[in-house]
Amino acid sequence: MFETSSESPAPVRVVSEAIKDYIDRLGPIWIEGEISELNERSGGMAFMRLRDTSADMSISVMCYKTVLASVQPLPANARVVIYAKPSWFTKNGSLTLSAKEIRQVGVGELLARLEALKEKLALEGLFSADRKIALPRLPRRVGLICGRNTDAEKDVVENARRRWPSVQFEIREVAVQGAAAVVEVSAALSELEANPEVDVIIITRGGGSFEDLLPFSDESLVRLASSCTTPIVSAIGHEKDSPLLDLVADYRASTPTDAAKRVVPDIAQEISDIEKIRDRMYRRLLSTIDYELNQIAQLRNRPVMKDPSVMVTSRRDEIKAWRDRSHRSFASILEIEKKELKGVRDHLRSLSPQSTMDRGYAVVQLEDGSIVRDAAKAKAGTRLRIRVAKGETSATVNQSIG
Numbered sequence: 001m002f003e004t005s006s007e008s009p010a011p012v013r014v015v016s017e018a019i020k021d022y023i024d025r026l027g028p029i030w031i032e033g034e035i036s037e038l039n040e041r042s043g044g045m046a047f048m049r050l051r052d053t054s055a056d057m058s059i060s061v062m063c064y065k066t067v068l069a070s071v072q073p074l075p076a077n078a079r080v081v082i083y084a085k086p087s088w089f090t091k092n093g094s095l096t097l098s099a100k101e102i103r104q105v106g107v108g109e110l111l112a113r114l115e116a117l118k119e120k121l122a123l124e125g126l127f128s129a130d131r132k133i134a135l136p137r138l139p140r141r142v143g144l145i146c147g148r149n150t151d152a153e154k155d156v157v158e159n160a161r162r163r164w165p166s167v168q169f170e171i172r173e174v175a176v177q178g179a180a181a182v183v184e185v186s187a188a189l190s191e192l193e194a195n196p197e198v199d200v201i202i203i204t205r206g207g208g209s210f211e212d213l214l215p216f217s218d219e220s221l222v223r224l225a226s227s228c229t230t231p232i233v234s235a236i237g238h239e240k241d242s243p244l245l246d247l248v249a250d251y252r253a254s255t256p257t258d259a260a261k262r263v264v265p266d267i268a269q270e271i272s273d274i275e276k277i278r279d280r281m282y283r284r285l286l287s288t289i290d291y292e293l294n295q296i297a298q299l300r301n302r303p304v305m306k307d308p309s310v311m312v313t314s315r316r317d318e319i320k321a322w323r324d325r326s327h328r329s330f331a332s333i334l335e336i337e338k339k340e341l342k343g344v345r346d347h348l349r350s351l352s353p354q355s356t357m358d359r360g361y362a363v364v365q366l367e368d369g370s371i372v373r374d375a376a377k378a379k380a381g382t383r384l385r386i387r388v389a390k391g392e393t394s395a396t397v398n399q400s401i402g
Helices: 010-025 067-068 106-122 153-165 180-195 219-229 244-248 256-262 266-302 309-351 353-358
Strands: 028-042 045-049 057-065 078-089 094-104 140-144 168-172 199-207 232-236 363-366 383-387 393-396
Touching: 010 078, 028 057, 045 067, 057 067, 057 309, 067 094, 106 219, 106 244, 140 153, 140 180, 153 199, 153 256, 168 180, 180 199, 180 219, 199 256, 219 244, 219 393, 232 244, 232 256, 309 353
Parallel strands: 057 094, 140 168, 140 199, 199 232
Antiparallel strands: 028 045, 028 078, 045 057, 078 094, 363 383, 383 393
């Protein structure tokens, strides 16, 4: 590698030849893309532009007509795989691929690739139902990604406003097929995802061929959609079409019209539902009032409510009955106790000294008051006090008989 400076710059030819030497050392490669331009010139050479399928990039390719003839006829925007060697032309400083073999990518091969990608993403869980986000009941603003001046855009906008006239849209018109589709759709999706006022995003386009819908199966776009936190509604093509974006979207609409019906409610139906709910509430309220009135009427018809004094009189009679019962019980108990007391009293009276004396007995005492219980103690000449039932007398012992 040579050295340069502002004082000793390298001539253009030296730089161009150095680039050519470097590129010539590169080996041949396999490259895939779409043929956007094809020009067959005299002299047996053909020139074309090979465009990237997902980005706005292209490169020049040249080959012999015999190489091109092996894949003729080529449809417009044919998808091909080319085996070529990079070449650098020093005269005009351009890079060109010199094709040695061209193979057209068939639908079968594309389907096989999509199926392999589908299985890969499924294993990663990108299509799992757990990742789906519920659509909002009434979004503040609807993001719409669609083609420029397409029927799909009109279907979504008109049907949504027919259902909910005040719905607001944030529309991004992009390329929906071709090399620029993936880049523009991805950019629009990222922009709407970053907008906090957008509550749901619709990605839509009309029907088309299998190749036309391939951008919506691009791996980078599918991964971007799976990372979005804003719910995504996919309305790509017709019912039979099923790009990978449908599998990762939170809801797959069969048509653009179906997408419009899913993101906003029907105002007529909502008004009808509100009226039904209001009528049901009104009937329930009337039913509740009638029930409470019946309860009040039943309470008023009770005897206790017709004549509140019944509560007092019924209790008064009960109290009188309990009082009479208590009086009878007390009188009975008192009579029994009186009888018992009389018996005890009579028994006590029968045992008292007075009662004994009433029967003719007397109590003989000495002058000191001691009772004479032994006649031997009362000797002749002893003064005695004799108590009888009524009163007492005195006597003198003349003779003691012992």
